[in-house]
Amino acid sequence: MNGAGSVRALLAAATLVAGLAPWWLAREEGAKSFPGFLMENGTTGAATGAFFRTVQVNTGSIHAKSHSATLAELPDGTLVAAWYAGSGEGAADVAIYLSRRGADGAWSEPVAVMTRERVQADLRRNVISLGNPSLLADDSGRLGLLFVSIAAGRWSGSSMNLAWSEDGGLTWGAARKLTMNPLANLSALPRNPPARLVGGGWAVPVYEEFLGKFPETLWLQPRGKDHSAAVSRVEGGVYVLQSALVPLAVDRAVSFFRDFRPARWMSASWSDDAGRTWTKPAVTGLPNRDSGLCAIRLPDGAILSAFNDLSPGKRENLRLALSEDEGRTWRTIATLEEEAGSEFSYPYLIRTADGTIRMVYSARQTKILFAEFNEAWVYEQAEAAR
Amino acid sequence: MKETVIIWTALVPFLLLLWFSQRISGCHGLAGLALAAVVAFAVVWFPWFGHPLPFWSASMSANFSVIMVGLLIVAVFDRAFETGIFRPRDWRAAWIFGAVASVLLYPSALGLGPQNFDAYALGWPWLFWGQSVWLFGGAGFAAALLIWSGNRFGYVVFLAMLGYAAGFQESDNFWDYLLDPVYGAVSLLMILCMIWRRRTSGPLVPTSEGSSGR
Numbered sequence: 001m002n003g004a005g006s007v008r009a010l011l012a013a014a015t016l017v018a019g020l021a022p023w024w025l026a027r028e029e030g031a032k033s034f035p036g037f038l039m040e041n042g043t044t045g046a047a048t049g050a051f052f053r054t055v056q057v058n059t060g061s062i063h064a065k066s067h068s069a070t071l072a073e074l075p076d077g078t079l080v081a082a083w084y085a086g087s088g089e090g091a092a093d094v095a096i097y098l099s100r101r102g103a104d105g106a107w108s109e110p111v112a113v114m115t116r117e118r119v120q121a122d123l124r125r126n127v128i129s130l131g132n133p134s135l136l137a138d139d140s141g142r143l144g145l146l147f148v149s150i151a152a153g154r155w156s157g158s159s160m161n162l163a164w165s166e167d168g169g170l171t172w173g174a175a176r177k178l179t180m181n182p183l184a185n186l187s188a189l190p191r192n193p194p195a196r197l198v199g200g201g202w203a204v205p206v207y208e209e210f211l212g213k214f215p216e217t218l219w220l221q222p223r224g225k226d227h228s229a230a231v232s233r234v235e236g237g238v239y240v241l242q243s244a245l246v247p248l249a250v251d252r253a254v255s256f257f258r259d260f261r262p263a264r265w266m267s268a269s270w271s272d273d274a275g276r277t278w279t280k281p282a283v284t285g286l287p288n289r290d291s292g293l294c295a296i297r298l299p300d301g302a303i304l305s306a307f308n309d310l311s312p313g314k315r316e317n318l319r320l321a322l323s324e325d326e327g328r329t330w331r332t333i334a335t336l337e338e339e340a341g342s343e344f345s346y347p348y349l350i351r352t353a354d355g356t357i358r359m360v361y362s363a364r365q366t367k368i369l370f371a372e373f374n375e376a377w378v379y380e381q382a383e384a385a386r
Numbered sequence: 387m388k389e390t391v392i393i394w395t396a397l398v399p400f401l402l403l404l405w406f407s408q409r410i411s412g413c414h415g416l417a418g419l420a421l422a423a424v425v426a427f428a429v430v431w432f433p434w435f436g437h438p439l440p441f442w443s444a445s446m447s448a449n450f451s452v453i454m455v456g457l458l459i460v461a462v463f464d465r466a467f468e469t470g471i472f473r474p475r476d477w478r479a480a481w482i483f484g485a486v487a488s489v490l491l492y493p494s495a496l497g498l499g500p501q502n503f504d505a506y507a508l509g510w511p512w513l514f515w516g517q518s519v520w521l522f523g524g525a526g527f528a529a530a531l532l533i534w535s536g537n538r539f540g541y542v543v544f545l546a547m548l549g550y551a552a553g554f555q556e557s558d559n560f561w562d563y564l565l566d567p568v569y570g571a572v573s574l575l576m577i578l579c580m581i582w583r584r585r586t587s588g589p590l591v592p593t594s595e596g597s598s599g600r
Contacts, residue, residue: 019526
C-alpha cells in the first residue's frame with residue numbers, strides 16, 4: 001500500500017468510527033428508552049357519595065371558535081386547562097388560552113399564553129396559526145405545553161412546539177420546535193393525555209395527517225434541563241389517528257383510535273413491551289363516528305371512555321362507556337350531552353390525585369366545558385344501565 | 387432557538403443564491419465569487435415581506451442536510467475556481483447516496499411503507515438503540531468505503547457525521563444531517579437523468595459539475 005493509500009485507509013477507519021460513535025455513546029440512554037408507564041392509582045373515590053357537576057370554563061368568551069381543550073393537575077391540586085381559540089380554525093388570531101382552578105373552585109379568567117406573534121418571535125419563522133395544546137405536569141410543579149404552529153396550509157402544515165412554565169402556567173419560557181418528521185417537519189399534532197413514565201418523562205399520543213394519517217408516540221425523557229424528544233410509530237397507513245393511550249401495567253398499555261374507515265367503530269391496539277411495539281388495530285364494540293375520544297383506567301382496572309356515539313348527525317352526543325376486559329368490549333353507561341344539531345367533541349379525561357375524574361370538552365366548538373365526577377357516580381351509572 | 391440554527395438556515399439560501407448568480411452571470415474566479423457573494427448576501431438579508439429569507443426558509447425547513455450544504459459549497463468553489471474538487475464519479479456517488487437514502491426513508495416516514503416501521507425513528511439512537519446500528523453503521527460503512535475507494539463524496543458524508551456529533555441543527559435525528567427533501571428530490575432527478583442518458587447515448591455524463599477529473 002502506498003502513502004496515499006495508507007492515509008485513505010486511516011481516514012476510512014476514522015469515518016467508520018465517527019459514524020458509530022454517536023450510536024455507541026447513546027447506549028445508556030438507549031437502555032432506558034422504553035422505561036415503562038408510571039401507574040398512578042391515587043386515592044379511590046368510590047367510597048364517597050356519588051357526584052357529578054359541570055361548569056363552563058371560558059365564560060364570557062368572545063371567540064367564534066374554542067376547541068381542543070387539555071387539562072392537567074399541579075402538585076398542589078390546582079387544575080390547569082388550555083385550549084385554542086380565535087375567529088376560526090387556522091385563523092391568524094388563534095391563540096392558546098389557559099385558565100386555572102384553585103382551591104376556591106372557580107376557573108380564572110382565560111389568558112392567552114401563546115399567540116401567533118409570540119411563537120413567531122420565539123421560533124424566528126413564519127407562523128400563520130396555532131392549535132391543539134396538550135399539558136404536561138410533573139411532581140415538581142413544572143408545567144409543559146405542547147402545541148402546534150401552522151407554517152402553511154391547514155393542519156397538514158403544522159409542527160409541534162414545546163414550552164415550559166415554572167410557575168404553574170402564569171408565565172412561559174420560549175417555545176422550541178420539536179423535529180418529528182423528515183419531510184420539512186410537517187404535520188404532527190398532539191391529542192389526548194400523556195402517560196407518565198418511570199423515571200420521569202412522558203409518552204404523548206400524537207398523530208400525523210399529511211400523506212399518511214396515523215398515530216405515533218412522542219417520547220419526552222429528561223435530558224439536562226429539558227427533555228429529549230423522539231417519535232415511534234404505533235400504526236401506519238391512512239385509517240386511524242388520535243390515539244388515547246391507557247397504561248394497564250408498567251409494561252402494558254392499550255391505545256384507542258379515532259377510526260375513519262366506513263364501519264366507524266373505535267379500534268384498539270395493545271402493547272406488551274411498554275409502548276415499543278403495538279398490535280394491529282382491532283375494531284372494538286364501541287360505535288364512534290370518526291371523532292376524538294378519550295379513555296382512562298380506573299383503580300379496579302376498568303377503562304372509562306368518553307366518546308361520540310354513532311348517531312345519524314354529527315357529534316350530537318357525548319357518552320361514557322365502561323370496559324372491564326381491557327378495552328375489548330364496551331358498555332355505554334351514561335349520556336353526558338345530547339342535543340340535535342349541536343356538537344360536543346374532543347373529550348379529555350384525567351383522574352386527579354384525590355380520585356376524582358375530571359374532563360374538559362368543547363360544545364359547538366365555542367364553549368369549553370368542565371365536568372367532574374367520581375367513581376361512585378360512574379358505577380351508579382353502570383348499575384343503572386344494566 | 388439555537389444560534390447555530392439561524393446561521394444554518396441562512397447558509398442554505400445564501401449558497402443557493404450564490405450558485406444561481408454564478409450560473410446566471412457566468413463569472414469565474416475570486417472577483418466573480420466575491421461579487422456573487424455580495425449579491426447573495428444582500429438578497430438573503432433583504433426583508434422580504436418584513437422578514438429576511440432565513441425566516442421564510444426556516445418556516446418550511448430548518449433542517450437542511452450537511453450533505454446538501456457540502457455539495458453546494460463544492461459546486462460554488464468548482465464553478466468559481468474550476469478546481470475540480472468533485473469529479474463525475476464523486477457527483478454520481480452523491481446522487482446515488484441521496485436517491486437510495488430517500489427511498490429508504492421517505493415512504494416509511496410518511497406512513498406509506500410497512501405499517502409499523504418508521505425508518506426515521508432509527509435516527510434517534512437512544513430510542514431503538516439496537517436497530518439504530520443499521521443506520522449509523524450503514525452510513526459509516528458507506529462513507530468509509532467511498533473514502534477507501536478514493537471517492538471524494540465520502541468526505542462529505544464524514545462531515546455530516548461530525549455535524550451530528552456536534553449537534554448544531556435544530557433536529558437531533560441523524561437522518562436530518564444526511565438527507566433533506568431538496569437533496570433527495572435532486573438526487574432522484576439526477577439518477578433519472580443518468581438512466582435516461584445511458585439509455586439514449588451510452589456513457590454516463592453528469593451535467594452540473596462541468597469539471598474534468600484531475
